[in-house]
Amino acid sequence: MKVVSLKPATNDNASAHAQVYEALSEDLIQGQIPPLKPLSLRGIAQRYGVSPMPVREAVRRLIAEKALELQAENKRLRVPHLTEHRLKQLTMARCWVEPELAAMAAPRMARDDIKRLRDDDATLMRALKSGDVSAYMQANHDFHFTIYRAADADLLCGMARSLWLQSGPFMRVVFGRLGTVQLPKDHHQDMIAAFEAGNADAARASMAEDIGEGMNLMLDAIGDHDLPQPKRRGRG
Amino acid sequence: MKVVSLKPATNDNASAHAQVYEALSEDLIQGQIPPLKPLSLRGIAQRYGVSPMPVREAVRRLIAEKALELQAENKRLRVPHLTEHRLKQLTMARCWVEPELAAMAAPRMARDDIKRLRDDDATLMRALKSGDVSAYMQANHDFHFTIYRAADADLLCGMARSLWLQSGPFMRVVFGRLGTVQLPKDHHQDMIAAFEAGNADAARASMAEDIGEGMNLMLDAIGDHDLPQPKRRGRG
DNA sequence: GGTGTCTAATTGTGATCACAAAGCGCTTAA
DNA sequence: TTAAGCGCTTTGTGATCACAATTAGACACC
Known part of the structure; x- marks a missing residue:
């Protein structure tokens, strides 16, 4: 996974979790992350060069918006499938x-x-x-x-x-x-x-x-x- | 602040942040928490007898659902007012x-x-x-x-x-x-x-x-x- | 070669610590 | 009496560590 820069130009002063949220949102809306793609907090954190902490908050928000899901059996993170x-x-x-x-x-x-x-x-x-x-x-x-x-x-x-x-x-x-x-x-x-x-x-x-x-x-x-x-x- | 039991009877095995979310949701839907009421992560954590960590996730979800808000100037947590x-x-x-x-x-x-x-x-x-x-x-x-x-x-x-x-x-x-x-x-x-x-x-x-x-x-x-x-x- | 088992790595979750910013309360001066 | 100054506390945020559960991969065995 390549480390991306989190587009610091867009919002330098925004908190890390907000920036991670924005970055993930954009990727999801543009379909850059395919359905059923498994994700992990640490993976996302490494990708954006932050600790897992702000990722947890960003992901929690995306889960609330049903843009991501935590599999019930696995407790593992992924992009939901659209039935x-x-x-x-x-x-x-x-x-x-x-x-x-x-x-x-x-x-x-x-x-x-x-x-x-x-x-x-x-x-x-x-x-x-x-x-x-x-x-x-x-x-x-x-x-x-x-x-x-x-x-x-x-x-x-x-x-x-x-x-x-x-x-x-x-x-x-x-x-x-x-x-x-x-x-x-x-x-x-x-x-x-x-x-x-x-x-x-x-x-x-x-x-x-x-x-x-x-x-x-x-x-x-x-x-x-x-x-x-x-x-x-x-x-x- | 009284420490409440988080209703462990309802869902013993659910994760802490999910239980905090459920508890807060119920209070909000029933209007137990008035508009503009200031909240704090540590306060909620103490109230439910957990660490601030699961509260952060529960609150992040409620913010995503616009049931709570983080004041832009303050970064302080409260129940939004309904204009x-x-x-x-x-x-x-x-x-x-x-x-x-x-x-x-x-x-x-x-x-x-x-x-x-x-x-x-x-x-x-x-x-x-x-x-x-x-x-x-x-x-x-x-x-x-x-x-x-x-x-x-x-x-x-x-x-x-x-x-x-x-x-x-x-x-x-x-x-x-x-x-x-x-x-x-x-x-x-x-x-x-x-x-x-x-x-x-x-x-x-x-x-x-x-x-x-x-x-x-x-x-x-x-x-x-x-x-x-x-x-x-x-x-x- | 196929199958089961066991180990090691990865996962989400929770707790704790550190830190800058903002609020709060007291003091002090006009 | 009022308002400004100042220190302490509380706040959200982020990082790091610990832990149980699950997974993946290697290994041994039939």
């Missing part, structure tokens, strides 16, 4: 929270915010063309959370973040299999138009479609491909 | 999650579950008559989560639990001021009837009304009474 059952719940929750956040953001989007949306979408399109899954997921995340942050609803925004943390690793697996070419057309342009018009209902509607299609893709993937399902298989 | 802004978000989220959980539970409620609902409701009515706010909140919680657990949707149920954790302390303040007599008629009988009929739509509807009225009570309380309101929730 169809849980994916459906995730989809429901995302369809409640995120369209509403878009609607709340609509009357509050400043010119700069909309400009950032255009930039994020441009980055996203470039990533799509070049087939860079990581860059695509990063840009997609930035696009959505530029909107959610503008909604001025910390609680709901936190819920959305938790939902993304949970779907990130699995989303990466699916996108990695399909390739960026097969990804469904997103509704980002519709959203931008809605925000320029200050039309909350239109923003909500296009966000709902965007999420619905994306999650349907993952639901299909669970059925069609034999993705690593936690059967009785003893392979790690 | 009108956050209460509105809580209400929205509860109105999304919990009625749906009721609908999902409707076709799955066993005879025993419905019997438990009747028992919980009876306990609740007794508490209402005797004016016992603690018992009322406990019974109300049991009633709702008997339903949510039956929905077989761990993720959504966890979301509901987090929302209750956040509203518990404030709810207690409001109910304490109003007294149990002024509490609006709940819709528990309607729900029980819906579950007996296996009518998911009716269950969803009565749950929505139950939550809506309860939260409206709290919204009114924020405006009418001068509850301990921090001047401004602005950042910076």
Whole structure:
């Protein structure tokens, strides 16, 4: 494992556990850590060059957000697997929270915010063309959370973040299999138009479609491909 | 501070941090710990007769669920205050999650579950008559989560639990001021009837009304009474 | 060669110590 | 009486050690 620098540039004064949390969160949201990947406190600590202590707090928080799990039998740490059952719940929750956040953001989007949306979408399109899954997921995340942050609803925004943390690793697996070419057309342009018009209902509607299609893709993937399902298989 | 026994009867073999988490959760959901109450890791540790270590993990989890907060300027631990802004978000989220959980539970409620609902409701009515706010909140919680657990949707149920954790302390303040007599008629009988009929739509509807009225009570309380309101929730 | 057993390493958990920062209480001066 | 100064205490944070449980790997045996 390579020792990474914990991006000290982003937040020098933040506590170590917060930095570890941010680093792990980003990796999870971008799907850098695959589902069922076993982790260990000491491993993460070594990777980030800190003691196991702050890792314990960061991991405990991620477990609370269901972005990580402690296996009941083992007490061992890993990235949870996304069953169809849980994916459906995730989809429901995302369809409640995120369209509403878009609607709340609509009357509050400043010119700069909309400009950032255009930039994020441009980055996203470039990533799509070049087939860079990581860059695509990063840009997609930035696009959505530029909107959610503008909604001025910390609680709901936190819920959305938790939902993304949970779907990130699995989303990466699916996108990695399909390739960026097969990804469904997103509704980002519709959203931008809605925000320029200050039309909350239109923003909500296009966000709902965007999420619905994306999650349907993952639901299909669970059925069609034999993705690593936690059967009785003893392979790690 | 009295040292309490951490209810070892409930889960002897569970780890200490899990027991501390359970104990704190229960206190928060029942509103035993008022908003803005300052806490300390060592204080909690002493109270439960453990070292500060497991407390740190339990508290970190509760912070992730926004049931506790670390003041940004102080880095000091306390129960968050519920502003009108956050209460509105809580209400929205509860109105999304919990009625749906009721609908999902409707076709799955066993005879025993419905019997438990009747028992919980009876306990609740007794508490209402005797004016016992603690018992009322406990019974109300049991009633709702008997339903949510039956929905077989761990993720959504966890979301509901987090929302209750956040509203518990404030709810207690409001109910304490109003007294149990002024509490609006709940819709528990309607729900029980819906579950007996296996009518998911009716269950969803009565749950929505139950939550809506309860939260409206709290919204009114924020405006009418001068509850301990921090001047401004602005950042910076 | 396959199988069981035993040892050594790794894991999460808990306790204890050290430290900087912030709060608290007392004192003191205007 | 009030407000500022100062030392002690408490706070969260991080590191290190100890321990039981589990795992993985080597070894011996059939």
